[in-house]
Amino acid sequence: MSLNRIIGLFLRHFFLIKSSLPRILDLIYWPTIQIILWGFISKFFTAYSDYYNNTVGVILTCAILYDFLFRSSISFNMLFLEEIWSRNFTNLFIAPMRISEIITALVGTALIRTLIGLVPAILITSPLFGISILNLGVPLFFLFLSLYVFGITLGLFVSSGLLRYGPAFENIAWSSLFLLAPLGCIYYPIEILPDFFQNVARGLPLVYIFEEARSILVNQVVNYSNIKNAFILNAIYLFLGVSLFYYSFSQARKKGSLINIGE
Amino acid sequence: MQKSVIVENLSKNYFKKEAVKEISFTINENEILGLLGPNGCGKTTTIAMMLGLLKPSNGRVVIHGLDIEKNRISLLHKMNFISPYIELPKKLSVKENLIVYGKLYGVKFISERIEYLSEKLRLEEFINKKTGELSSGQKNRVSLAKALINEPSILFLDEPTASLDPETGDFVRSFIEKISKEKKMSILLASHNMDEVKRLCKNVLMMNNGVIIDKGTPDDLIKKHGKRNLEEVFLKLNRNNHELK
Numbered sequence: 001m002s003l004n005r006i007i008g009l010f011l012r013h014f015f016l017i018k019s020s021l022p023r024i025l026d027l028i029y030w031p032t033i034q035i036i037l038w039g040f041i042s043k044f045f046t047a048y049s050d051y052y053n054n055t056v057g058v059i060l061t062c063a064i065l066y067d068f069l070f071r072s073s074i075s076f077n078m079l080f081l082e083e084i085w086s087r088n089f090t091n092l093f094i095a096p097m098r099i100s101e102i103i104t105a106l107v108g109t110a111l112i113r114t115l116i117g118l119v120p121a122i123l124i125t126s127p128l129f130g131i132s133i134l135n136l137g138v139p140l141f142f143l144f145l146s147l148y149v150f151g152i153t154l155g156l157f158v159s160s161g162l163l164r165y166g167p168a169f170e171n172i173a174w175s176s177l178f179l180l181a182p183l184g185c186i187y188y189p190i191e192i193l194p195d196f197f198q199n200v201a202r203g204l205p206l207v208y209i210f211e212e213a214r215s216i217l218v219n220q221v222v223n224y225s226n227i228k229n230a231f232i233l234n235a236i237y238l239f240l241g242v243s244l245f246y247y248s249f250s251q252a253r254k255k256g257s258l259i260n261i262g263e
Numbered sequence: 264m265q266k267s268v269i270v271e272n273l274s275k276n277y278f279k280k281e282a283v284k285e286i287s288f289t290i291n292e293n294e295i296l297g298l299l300g301p302n303g304c305g306k307t308t309t310i311a312m313m314l315g316l317l318k319p320s321n322g323r324v325v326i327h328g329l330d331i332e333k334n335r336i337s338l339l340h341k342m343n344f345i346s347p348y349i350e351l352p353k354k355l356s357v358k359e360n361l362i363v364y365g366k367l368y369g370v371k372f373i374s375e376r377i378e379y380l381s382e383k384l385r386l387e388e389f390i391n392k393k394t395g396e397l398s399s400g401q402k403n404r405v406s407l408a409k410a411l412i413n414e415p416s417i418l419f420l421d422e423p424t425a426s427l428d429p430e431t432g433d434f435v436r437s438f439i440e441k442i443s444k445e446k447k448m449s450i451l452l453a454s455h456n457m458d459e460v461k462r463l464c465k466n467v468l469m470m471n472n473g474v475i476i477d478k479g480t481p482d483d484l485i486k487k488h489g490k491r492n493l494e495e496v497f498l499k500l501n502r503n504n505h506e507l508k
Contacts, residue, residue, distance in 0.1 A: 086351075086352040087349055088349065088350060088351060090316065090346070090349040091344075091349055091350075091409070092367075093316060094315075094339060094344050096340045250318075253318045254317075255277070256308070256317050258316045259307065259316055
């Protein structure tokens with residue numbers, strides 16, 4: 001055993017971490033988010049232990065919906081990251097592709113990736129747990145659409161960061177969704193959040209989407225105003241996401257981050 | 264002789280650092296222009312601005328009479344680039360990669376084009392192999408095929424024979440020589456291989472510290488500086504420049 005070699009390898013990673021703020025934040029981020037999320041879930045079940053009585057599968061249905069959001073956003077980011085990892089990024093941007101074409105291609109491909117991952121999961125819930133997400137009925141289509149648009153929007157925000165800051169932004173790509181999990185009120189109603197967080201959460205389409213899912217499953221009531229609110233917020237965020245992507249591309253051209261982007 | 268590329272007073276500043284300082288030159292139709300200079304002298308920055316990857320701080324690049332900044336997409340259809348620092352997706356086969364780029368460049372008869380390039384660049388034996396499994400010589404030929412997929416009239420070659428064995432290097436040089444004549448291409452060749460530059464280039468730009476410090480035909484430069492070959496000219500100019508700094 002050579003202490004020098006051990007220290008050498010330690011330094012290789014230490015230098016990497018200390019030079020990258022996103023990496024440091026990433027280390028702090030995960031435990032914090034996990035504690036907050038499970039803290040709210042515990043608080044909810046302590047206060048309202050009979051809320052989900054006789055309503056089989058609410059949590060599982062919400063988990064599937066959340067996973068759909070997660071997969072669509074990650075799929076979008078992954079397509080971008082793959083170009084960076086394979087050092088193909090520059091080739092892509094010297095091809096005569098408009099930004100609108102890049103976004104459209106990624107949106108379509110992300111949907112296929114998402115469905116490949118999620119359809120089998122949905123299919124096995126019925127034989128394994130006796131639950132079908134199709135119990136949500138026609139509104140399920142709107143919920144999926146709304147989640148997909150929001151997932152793509154988050155993907156656009158993260159890809160804008162990748163475009164501008166390169167692979168250093170990679171960790172944000174993985175963790176962006178988990179930041180929203182506690183505020184999205186996926187497994188509990190918005191009332192469980194402290195007042196300040198309730199105000200923040202109302203600005204996210206997720207709250208309305210999951211509120212609607214619970215409303216249908218627990219109370220058998222379809223509340224289209226939730227779907228409408230989700231779509232209005234989605235439209236605003238999508239506009240911001242697309243604008244940011246264009247802006248990041250323009251900044252990347254100024255700062256030179258499109259050249260030799262990689263490790 | 265028709266000028267395919269006109270570079271006028273091109274500059275690029277990153278914060279306070281001037282990477283390229285008011286350089287001007289032209290590339291004629293059917294000309295291979297050499298761009299020589301030490302690492303970090305501004306060659307890649309210049310090429311990136313010419314490809315529209317980087318926005319110039321000042322000056323302009325005019326290609327076929329059009330400003331690249333205002334006509335980026337339409338001009339990119341007529342241009343392509345090869346560099347050892349960028350690669351094609353490794354998990355895709357050679358053919359799949361060429362199909363993808365054929366689509367991106369809007370090539371009409373992709374299969375025929377791939378067949379043609381495959382024959383000319385001797386890709387047949389590994390056309391269905393994953394790109395990541397190829398040797399560096401094979402990868403280089405595939406990158407060249409990708410760079411020619413859209414039949415570009417302007418080609419940027421950044422060290423096209425770096426890390427190749429002499430046989431493959433010679434094959435690539437011969438191919439570039441032949442195709443540039445056949446297709447009347449304008450080529451900008453950045454290289455550290457002086458023999459390659461002397462063999463392929465009609466004119467050479469010597470760059471250092473973001474500026475063009477000399478230019479001319481390889482023979483004129485050798486004669487002008489009283490040296491035996493282009494490498495000695497390169498060393499003399501760069502050492503002089505270093506001492507001046």
